[in-house]
Amino acid sequence: xxxxxxxxxxxxxxxxxxxxxxxxxxxxxxxxxxxxxxxxxxxxxxxxxxxxxxxxxxxxxxxxxxxxxxxxxxxxxxxxxxxxxxxxxxxxxxxxxxxxxxxxxxxxxxxxxxxxxxxxxxxxxxxxxxxxxxxxxxxxxxxxxxxxxxxxxxxxxxxxxxxxxxxxxxxxxxxxxxxxxxxxxxxxxxxxxxxxxxxxxxxxxxxxxxxxxxxxxxxxxxxxxxxxxxxxxxxxxxxxxxxxxxxxxxxxxxxxxxxxxxxxxxxxxxxxxxxxxxxxxxxxxxxxxxxxxxxxxxxxxxxxxxxxxxxx
Amino acid sequence: xxxxxxxxxxxxxxxxxxxxxxxxxxxxxxxxxxxxxxxxxxxxxxxxxxxxxxxxxxxxxxxxxxxxxxxxxxxxxxxxxxxxxxxxxxxxxxxxxxxxxxxxxxxxxxxxxxxxxxxxxxxxxxxxxxxxxxxxxxxxxxxxxxxxxxxxxxxxxxxxxxxxxxxxxxxxxxxxxxxxxxxxxxxxxxxxx
Numbered sequence: 001x002x003x004x005x006x007x008x009x010x011x012x013x014x015x016x017x018x019x020x021x022x023x024x025x026x027x028x029x030x031x032x033x034x035x036x037x038x039x040x041x042x043x044x045x046x047x048x049x050x051x052x053x054x055x056x057x058x059x060x061x062x063x064x065x066x067x068x069x070x071x072x073x074x075x076x077x078x079x080x081x082x083x084x085x086x087x088x089x090x091x092x093x094x095x096x097x098x099x100x101x102x103x104x105x106x107x108x109x110x111x112x113x114x115x116x117x118x119x120x121x122x123x124x125x126x127x128x129x130x131x132x133x134x135x136x137x138x139x140x141x142x143x144x145x146x147x148x149x150x151x152x153x154x155x156x157x158x159x160x161x162x163x164x165x166x167x168x169x170x171x172x173x174x175x176x177x178x179x180x181x182x183x184x185x186x187x188x189x190x191x192x193x194x195x196x197x198x199x200x201x202x203x204x205x206x207x208x209x210x211x212x213x214x215x216x217x218x219x220x221x222x223x224x225x226x227x228x229x230x231x232x233x234x235x236x237x238x239x240x241x242x243x244x245x246x247x248x249x250x251x252x253x254x255x256x257x258x259x260x261x262x263x264x265x266x267x268x269x270x271x272x273x274x275x276x277x278x279x280x281x282x283x284x285x286x287x288x289x290x291x292x293x294x295x296x297x298x299x300x301x302x303x304x305x306x307x308x309x310x311x312x
Numbered sequence: 313x314x315x316x317x318x319x320x321x322x323x324x325x326x327x328x329x330x331x332x333x334x335x336x337x338x339x340x341x342x343x344x345x346x347x348x349x350x351x352x353x354x355x356x357x358x359x360x361x362x363x364x365x366x367x368x369x370x371x372x373x374x375x376x377x378x379x380x381x382x383x384x385x386x387x388x389x390x391x392x393x394x395x396x397x398x399x400x401x402x403x404x405x406x407x408x409x410x411x412x413x414x415x416x417x418x419x420x421x422x423x424x425x426x427x428x429x430x431x432x433x434x435x436x437x438x439x440x441x442x443x444x445x446x447x448x449x450x451x452x453x454x455x456x457x458x459x460x461x462x463x464x465x466x467x468x469x470x471x472x473x474x475x476x477x478x479x480x481x482x483x484x485x486x487x488x489x490x491x492x493x494x495x496x497x498x499x500x501x502x503x504x505x
Contacts, residue, residue: 084463114464115361115484140331141358165331187331190338190459237440 001026003044003228005070008053008100010062015039018057025049030071030254031101042070042101044230055219068210070101071230071254075131075158079118079138081108089186090137093163096202097209099134103253105294107132109152118148125155125291131182132256133159133212140165140187145173153179159212163187163205180215181208192221216256223304226286227277227312229259232300235283236261239275242268258287263296265291269298270303278312286310318351318501325358325501332356336460343456348372348449351501355493356462363461365479366497372446376400379438382425386434402423404442411440411498455479465469476503490497 003026004018008018012034019029019041027045045053054064074097078090086108092102107128111119128134133155138145145164153160159180164171165187172182183205193202233252236259237243243251253260261272270289273284283289283300286308292299305311321336323329338352340346352367378384381397382404395401401422408417408427411415418426427437448473457479458468465481472478478494480486487493498504 080463082463083459113360114462114466117464117483140325140328141356141462142325142328143358144361144462166325166327170327185327186464187328189331189336190335190342 002047003027003230004047004050005042005044005067005101006050007065007067007070008039008041008043008057008062009065010039010057010060012037013037015041015062018053018060018062019068021053021056025052028234029227030230030233031103031250042067044071044228063250065200067101069097069206070214071256072102072132073130073253073260074102074104075107075110075128075134075210076104077107077109077124077128077134077136077152079109079112079152081106082113084113084188085137088189089163093135093137093186093202093205096206096299100206102209103250107134112148112152115144115147116160118151119153120154120156122155123293129155129157130260130294130299131160132216133209135161135163135209135271138162138164138187142166142170142174143161145171149175159216161205161208161212181212183208213256220257220304223302223306224311225257225302226308226310227302229254229257229300229302231261231277232283232287232302235275235277236272240268240271258302259300260292260294261300262295263298264296265298266296272298272300281310281312315347316349316352318353320352320500321354321356322359322497322500323356328356328358332460336505338496339456343452345452345456353497353501354460355497359460360484361462361465361482363465363479363481364494364497365457365460365477366501367477368503369449369477370473371475372449375441376443376445377406377438378440384434384437389429390436391427391430391437393427393448395423395425399421400442404440405421407440407442420502450477454479457481 022029022043022045025046027043028039029043031042033040050064076090076094077086090106094106097104107124109120109124149224161181162179163183163186166184168182170182171184186201193199233254235248236252243265248262251262269289273282273289275283284304288301289300321329321333348369350368350370355364364385381395381400412427412430416428416430446474454470461481464483467482467486469480469486480490
């Protein structure tokens, strides 16, 4: 059974029917937003059953849309959190990815500015590495990007999508070794992206992120995870009641190969390791539960089949 | 860019120059500075790196007086001011308090100020200077250029006066002959020192 990420959008009336259906089919609801009379569910559902969900939700005027970014956590990395980069373009990109189902975090570097002085520190590097993908939103000059890129990418192990002012070909030429994705003509600008041309650029960024994540998914499929991260999310929700007290918008953030649990590591790591998944197999058996560099959160990294020899 | 007579961004990288022209336009528009700038030449060399903005200003029209934003209606024993624009209300009240004393100034609501037992004629009140916009202009310009200049260029040199301004920024120590470069940029705009 292959689970595919989709977004369900419909009225609030009887939306629990759709939620029950998704769960009965073996899917998972990753995020649920209730906006006035509308409900948006970001979920994983079995590929073959999408039509069934469409059918059942038709009388409720619900629609099911493919959204490949559901269940991913994206780092939007900006050289600083100054007015030069915020709110445009960094926030525009972050907001756009969020609209399409991803959980995006802004990472503003302490010393990512300038040319010679640009640098990344260990905390920033570790925080970025906790995400599925890093989108680097850099400036307008080819020369500067060429000069500072080796410094900024030092130690980053997740795929990088580079956005910069020069066109795509120029970016590909100056970055060595190559990164996974490039989007040209999106450098620093100081106005809101509302023209159709600019929205088109944001779509291009999404397409590039989707392409890179697709490649990563294919890699994961070669050596599948021992357990689906979305399943762990449901289990933790059931068995660690403290998660319901967390006020963050997403107390449990699903990633492609793991989960971010927004509970303090010291007091809850042991409890999470002991959560039983099935037949006496616990989370601790199939995943690494490690402290996150983001606040005192917990990161659960699911180990692949080749490591654990179980798939549940 | 209707109001500006000359506006160029000079840079070795063509796309970079276009983006910076857009940035400069957006920032100056946001800060309401386009109407005071007459000519503007920006030079950027990412290789050094160096950012230079030179330009000339228009004559700042006039001082802001009470009559520009309020109507003075004399009545028996008092004078009622009807405010049409709140921007300069606070500095005006401050001046009134100093000049007439707080007991003679009353503000029943946002758009009305009443002066009691004031000896000045309504014409004299109308002529009181409330603010001088050119005082903060230099600060506003510097702030705007700090937004326009690439981030991280923390070594700066700014001069202002005689209706001209120069803003130079870099992340390295500025070269000693920077003034000759600045003079050359003024020459490009057709301005002689």
